[in-house]
Structures are given as structure tokens and as C-alpha cells.
Amino acid sequence: MKFGREQVKYVCIILSGANIASIILGILHYIIGLNIVIGTIFSILIVLAWFLNVALIVFDDYKVVKNSSIGKRINRFGYGFVGVQIIAIFCLIGGLFTLNANWFSPVLQYSLIWIGFFSFFVYASLFSYLNIKALNNREVWKFE
């Protein structure tokens, strides 16, 4: 089966849904507490979304024409996404490890966790939206 523009569009739409659902379930995590059904779905969703986001960055790196203006923007967004991921990981490490420390305020501890988790999925949602918007522009892609 050929993996063309249409297939990429569907994957990007699924990815957008997974990113937005992860944000919503992340908020619900604190509102309704732990639930095995929601928690399991959420866990699968996080893994799926993360892998698809990573795959999308790699895909763009291979298939985007970086000389075109939109292609250049997608490429830069891709760099930004990797940067956000790295910063998010450090925020999560900081937040999770300081939860035990009595010299940090809970506001700072949870802010780090929330920034770490939600910044990734918010940026991921924007990145997948940018890809969907650019898919119909033939100058941006090296499909054929």
C-alpha cells in the first residue's frame, strides 16, 4: 500500500485527536482521581500520541521541501517541538523529584509537572494542525 497524502492526513487527524484527548484526560486526572478504565485508556493514548508525534517529526524531516516558505516553517516547528520535548522532560524530572522536598512550595512542584506534561501536548496539537493545513500544498512535500 502506498503511503500518500491522504494516509498522512488521516494519521495527522488521529494524532490531533490523541493530543487533545491527552490534554483533556490530563485535566480529568486531577478532577476525578485515579480510575482503572480511564487510566488505562489514558496510558495507551499517551504512548500512542508520543510515538505518532515522534514519527511525524521524522516523517517531516524526510518528506518536507525545506526550501519552500511553509516547508521551512514546518522544519523550524519540528526543531521547536524537539526543544519543547527536552524542556518538558526536565520540568517533569524537577516537578516529580521535588514533590518529596519540603523546601519547595506545592505550587512550584505542580507547576513544573503541569508545564512539563501539557506543554508537550499543546505544542504537539499545534504541530499536527500545521501539518494538516500544509498537506494540500504540493510545493511543500516530496510525495512522488
Added chain:
Amino acid sequence: MNKLRIVKVILGILSILMLIWGAFWAYMLFFGGRILRGITIVIEEFVAQSSVLMLALCIAVTILLMKLLASRRVKHPKQYYAIIIIGLTISGFNAASLLATPYTILNAEQEFEDAFGVNWGNSIPLNVQNYFLPSPYLFSSHFLSIPEKAIIVEKDILFYTGENITLYFDVYRPVEPASLLPGNGSIIINLHPGAWMSGGKGTWNMISTSKYLAGQGYVVFDIEYGLIDWFEYGAAAPDTPEYVMGNFTIEDQVRHIGIFTNRCESEFAATYGANLDSVYFMGRSAGAHLAGVAGLGYNYDFHNTTFSPNMVVKGVIPLYSPSAAPEFLLKEKRSANPDLYNAYDLVHLADDEDPPVLIFQGTSDGQVRIEGAIELEEDLESKGTDCCLLMFPFAGHANDFVLSTNIGQVWIYYLERFLYLTQNIS
């Protein structure tokens, strides 16, 4: 060289440094600090708990390198793909702890079946299970943490002055009436780590666990005890207060714990609504040894005037515990006074009337070896004491620091069930 190229070179160097860091993390995951020793003994405490995030970091850095080296994909494909393979391999090794989680859970289930019977889970009513973690591990909670319940924390309450030291405790208790919660006001006396000569209550005695258990209806006393000022240890715990240091031995430390139990019986239990008929001794590292001496030695003749006689000990929870005191930290050498040594040797103290024991142990622990924990479990069981050893592959010393990791969640899942099951054993 233009500015963009300089930025790319810097990013490339930083990415490679991060991958080297990831490779070191992977090494520590498998071998802990037991080979390199020195500072790696301390680093080991952070490795397994952050390995999932290190996995994500290594993959992110590998992708960054792929983007930076995109032009080499055609001109130098071998270099390009070699870097990708190296990055993904390092990432893969960092996934070891996460991938071992199903094994950890299967092993824990087997330990609980052996101690509490095949259908042990059925003896926990559904309305009680609603308070517990619903699953041994949820990936989502790994990043978002376990939501906290409302609790009351009171800090720095004095319980002993004398011998040129002052000893304080922090208490964690539920807001809701404890009788409505699984803990039913059971007391947990929590003893901090630090090689008998360092450390203190609070941060390094895992506040998150104390808070979590308080939310379950337990009254957690995080207490200080006198620390040995004439002994040096390479991996001393931080935050050691000066006011607890003195010319002590382990006998004195156990005596300080005994003083706390007497004050608890006469005063603190009533003040904080704690249940003297259900008491647990929990401790980490050196604190685990002291918890073992208190919990298993409670009915031992040598210690019969040390602890309050009006408490009922329901369980002992040693995490990464040495099985006996180093003899040089006692008042007399083993050869001169074997009875004294035996009174601080957990296996010697154990008998078939002792409460059940739940042990936490990481397999990559460079300070307390896994072989020692397995031997301790076997010896305790041979003396008739019920014992569950929760083994955490790739975990090092003090790897229960972050409650929401694959290690912390599995630990809490079985700890809260152990506490509930043992409350009702007479």
C-alpha cells in the same frame, strides 16, 4: 561559519553529551554503584526513578541529531544511521526498568499469595479497595503524579531532651475521621535513612509516602533519633541536624525509639487520634534496620523494657535494609558479647509470634545487596515470620523517592494492601 551553523554545532555537541549521559544512566541501571563506588553510590539513587524520562530524553536527542545531520543522510549515510542506531540503543537500555514492571508485579503477587493465601485480594472489601490505587501501575500517573488527599501535617514536635540532644517528630494524619478510612488510625513509626550517622526526618524520609498513607487513614510519625557523631560514611544523607548528633551507638538509637513509643502511648496517640492496637515500624536503610529491631524485637527479652508494652505491633516494613548492625557501631564487639550482637540482628530476633514483614529491595542497590535481602527473607521465613520481599529489577538504593514512577506505584499498591491485610491479623 554563519550563526545558524554555529548554533547547529552547539546543539549537536549538547545532544551527544546528553547521549553520553544516557549511556551512563543505562550503565548505572544495570550495575548500580557497586562497581564504580564513590559518587556513583549516590547517583544510583536517582537513576531507575528517572530512567523513563531518560528514555524519552534520549529519543528526543536522537531525533534532534537526525534533523541536524539531515544533509549527511545522502552524503554519509553510514555515519547518519550509525548515530541513530546508537541513540536508539541507549534509549532501549534505559527502558529496562519500565519493561521489567510486569515481572515486578508477578513477583509481588506470588509473594502475597505465599504470605496471605491464593485469594488474598478477596479479603479486601470493595469499599476499601476504592481508596487504594486501582492498578499496580498506570503509565499516565507516572508523569502526572498520584493525586493527593487532604491531610494534616504538624512539624517539629518535641518528644525528648537529654544527653545533649533534642529529638522532634513530624506527624501526618487524615482530615477525614480515620475510622472511616482503611488505616483506621493505625500508627506508622517512620525511621529515616542515613547509615546511623546522618539524615533526618522530612524530605529524605519520603514525605510523599507519609502523606499518601495519612490520606489512607494512618497516623504517620516521622521521628528523629540520636545520630552517631564518631562514624564517617561515604554516602552520608543530607540535611542532618546538629542537635541530634552525639556519642551514641545503635543501642542508644533503639532506646530513643523506645522513648518515643512510651510518649506515644501516654500522650501522642490520644492527641492525634492514633490507634495503639495497630502499630507499624517502617524505615529506610539504617532506619529499616532500626525498624526491624523495634518490630521484631518488641517481644524479645533483651528489649522488654525499651518499648511501650501497650502497643500491638502489626507489621514491619524495612526498605533496603541491612539485616544486622555493623558490630563496631555497638557498645561491645560480637566476640565479647554475642547476646548484645544478637539483640540487633533481625534474623536472631525473629520468631513465629512476630508480625509479618514487607521488604522493599532494588536489584541494582550498591549499598544493600539484593543477595542480602533474599537471604534475610529466607531466614525470617525459616524462623516462622511471614515475609514478602518486593524485588524491583534495576532499582538502586532509596528508589522509592518518587511515588509515581513504575517503582513507586507498584510499591504503594502492595504496601497499602499489606497494611490493610495485617491490621486484622491477631
